[in-house]
Amino acid sequence: MMLSHRVGRACHVLVLVLCLSAAEDFDWSANNHDSFYYGTFPNGFSWGAGSSAYQTEGAWDKDGKGLSIWDVFTHKKGKTFLNDTGDSSCEGYYRIKDDISLMKELNLNHYRFSISWPRIMPTGIRSDHVNEKGVKYYDALIDDLLEHNITPIVTLYHWDLPQVLQEKYGGWQNISMINYFNNFASLCFERYGDRVKHWITFNNPWSAAVEGYETGEHAPGLKLRGTGAYRAAHHIIKAHAKVWHTYDTQWRNKQRGMVGISLSGDWGEPVDITNQKDIEAAERYVQFYIGWFATPIFHGDYPQVMKDFIGRKSAQQGLGTSRLPTFSSQEKSYIKGTCDFLGVGHFTTRYITQKNFPSNRGSTYFSDRDIAELVDPRWPDPGSEWLYSVPWGFRRLLNFIKTQYGNPMIFITENGVSEKMLCTELCDDWRIQYYKDYINEMLKAIRDGVNVKGYTAWSLLDKFEWDEGYSERFGLYYVDFRNKNKPRYPKASVQFYKRIIKFNGFPNQREVENWKRKATETCSTSNQLLAADPLTSHMEMVTEVVVPTVCTLCILISAVFLMFLLRKRN
Numbered sequence: 001m002m003l004s005h006r007v008g009r010a011c012h013v014l015v016l017v018l019c020l021s022a023a024e025d026f027d028w029s030a031n032n033h034d035s036f037y038y039g040t041f042p043n044g045f046s047w048g049a050g051s052s053a054y055q056t057e058g059a060w061d062k063d064g065k066g067l068s069i070w071d072v073f074t075h076k077k078g079k080t081f082l083n084d085t086g087d088s089s090c091e092g093y094y095r096i097k098d099d100i101s102l103m104k105e106l107n108l109n110h111y112r113f114s115i116s117w118p119r120i121m122p123t124g125i126r127s128d129h130v131n132e133k134g135v136k137y138y139d140a141l142i143d144d145l146l147e148h149n150i151t152p153i154v155t156l157y158h159w160d161l162p163q164v165l166q167e168k169y170g171g172w173q174n175i176s177m178i179n180y181f182n183n184f185a186s187l188c189f190e191r192y193g194d195r196v197k198h199w200i201t202f203n204n205p206w207s208a209a210v211e212g213y214e215t216g217e218h219a220p221g222l223k224l225r226g227t228g229a230y231r232a233a234h235h236i237i238k239a240h241a242k243v244w245h246t247y248d249t250q251w252r253n254k255q256r257g258m259v260g261i262s263l264s265g266d267w268g269e270p271v272d273i274t275n276q277k278d279i280e281a282a283e284r285y286v287q288f289y290i291g292w293f294a295t296p297i298f299h300g301d302y303p304q305v306m307k308d309f310i311g312r313k314s315a316q317q318g319l320g321t322s323r324l325p326t327f328s329s330q331e332k333s334y335i336k337g338t339c340d341f342l343g344v345g346h347f348t349t350r351y352i353t354q355k356n357f358p359s360n361r362g363s364t365y366f367s368d369r370d371i372a373e374l375v376d377p378r379w380p381d382p383g384s385e386w387l388y389s390v391p392w393g394f395r396r397l398l399n400f401i402k403t404q405y406g407n408p409m410i411f412i413t414e415n416g417v418s419e420k421m422l423c424t425e426l427c428d429d430w431r432i433q434y435y436k437d438y439i440n441e442m443l444k445a446i447r448d449g450v451n452v453k454g455y456t457a458w459s460l461l462d463k464f465e466w467d468e469g470y471s472e473r474f475g476l477y478y479v480d481f482r483n484k485n486k487p488r489y490p491k492a493s494v495q496f497y498k499r500i501i502k503f504n505g506f507p508n509q510r511e512v513e514n515w516k517r518k519a520t521e522t523c524s525t526s527n528q529l530l531a532a533d534p535l536t537s538h539m540e541m542v543t544e545v546v547v548p549t550v551c552t553l554c555i556l557i558s559a560v561f562l563m564f565l566l567r568k569r570n
């Protein structure tokens with residue numbers, strides 16, 4: 001009896017172990033490119049569009065806002081395309097009502113935006129000053145969204161660190177950011193948490209760390225190769241965990257919201273899925289990307305492969321400790337599990353193969369990975385140089401997340417495609433194709449069992465695209481940046497996305513093909529509008545410059561004439 005019980009238990013444990021290890025294994029060889037799947041999303045699936053403060057608000061120095069690292073960075077020469085800045089951008093700060101009407105046009109369930117830290121805390125330090133005008137702006141935005149039944153999904157940090165914190169402490173290189181960020185987050189929970197139930201601590205910390213502190217392409221523009229990004233990421237992860245705990249202990253009971261983080265990750269596909277070296281290289285690529293942040297948050301520590309590679313290379317360079325910082329065991333348990341939902345930003349895919357970078361030539365985050373990235377020249381790339389359309393990579397990434405992190409609740413926080421600046425084409429059939437195929441792969445992932453609850457098209461409007469300035473347009477709506485009123489025009493993809501939302505997916509082939517036809521029909525009319533736009537700007541120039549000048553001249557001439565008459569009389 002005892003023995004059979006024990007055997008029974010052992011079998012049970014064995015089955016459990018087998019199940020667990022099966023659940024944790026991602027199948028690298030299962031890349032089947034299925035055909036288009038017609039079907040709908042689960043009831044209650046949330047459809048949205050997104051933006052971020054620095055990219056859309058403008059009003060960079062208005063109503064008591066302090067400077068952010070992006071204000072300072074873009075005002076230096078040579079940092080962005082054509083020295084573009086976000087000074088006025090879409091003037092979103094003044095256009096809440098207009099933009100909400102665009103969201104209503106799409107019938108969005110949610111809108112994702114970010115709060116500019118220096119707009120509500122000019123120096124970044126709560127005890128210095130809270131800018132009530134800035135607080136009110138987000139109050140109004142949240143209220144208006146809710147009034148229109150649009151759920152706000154709010155990001156606390158979309159890269160615009162207060163400049164004072166950069167200058168005084170070195171920004172994310174400094175551990176003190178953790179408390180400053182926690183104070184900022186606490187103020188947001190205090191002021192907005194009665195209405196906001198979805199919080200994202202950080203947006204794409206990979207970019208903030210790598211492009212901000214390793215390559216210097218983004219603000220604050222530091223090039224601390226091989227160490228800067230790791231250090232910044234280390235503090236960001238701790239800051240995220242601290243804010244999650246603050247919410248958990250002080251606000252959750254009362255406010256009943258959720259706190260997550262939004263991680264961006266390209267998918268890495270082995271060049272040869274039968275080659276173990278390629279598989280390992282591809283996995284490294286993904287672990288150094290999304291795994292860098294997700295593994296500590298879900299499992300308590302950095303991915304083993306990062307610890308191994310960076311540790312080994314650091315030792316070869318004669319360093320006493322790894323360039324990758326370590327978490328104490330207390331920190332590990334504090335960080336583990338600090339995610340109510342995972343935000344996923346995804347745009348593109350790369351083929352990956354193994355490539356050794358000798359550590360004696362100095363190290364960077366990139367050379368630490370020992371990989372080479374390749375693209376298939378047949379992949380479409382209508383806009384940003386880095387953005388190839390590879391829809392199946394999306395399903396692969398989502399399945400990878402499911403297997404690695406215990407099938408967390410996911411919100412897609414960014415997905416979309418750009419076009420080049422000079423393209424004033426509103427008939428964006430390539431964007432329609434991108435959304436159609438990527439959203440379809442997400443639907444397939446949901447059928448695979450991935451727990452995706454919502455999707456955010458990136459982005460609602462064309463906007464300031466960081467170091468690329470205004471040269472890359474991601475919007476569903478075209479923004480004419482030359483016109484000071486920043487008018488918005490719907491691209492054809494608005495009509496298409498609107499129908500996906502209305503039908504909660506793709507009902508059948510005939511219907512979906514019809515959508516595309518209808519979408520491109522309407523856009524030709526809007527194109528005429530846009531073509532007429534230079535005329536509008538010309539008219540504005542006439543009223544603003546020519547009319548006042550002519551009037552002044554008339555007054556001057558009359559005055560001279562009058563003086564002449566008076567003199568004659570005398």
Ligand code: NOJ
Nearest residue numbers: 052203204264345414465
């Ligand atoms: C990710 C960033 O979070 C977002 O701000 C940017 O617009 C997109 N990438 C596209 O580059």
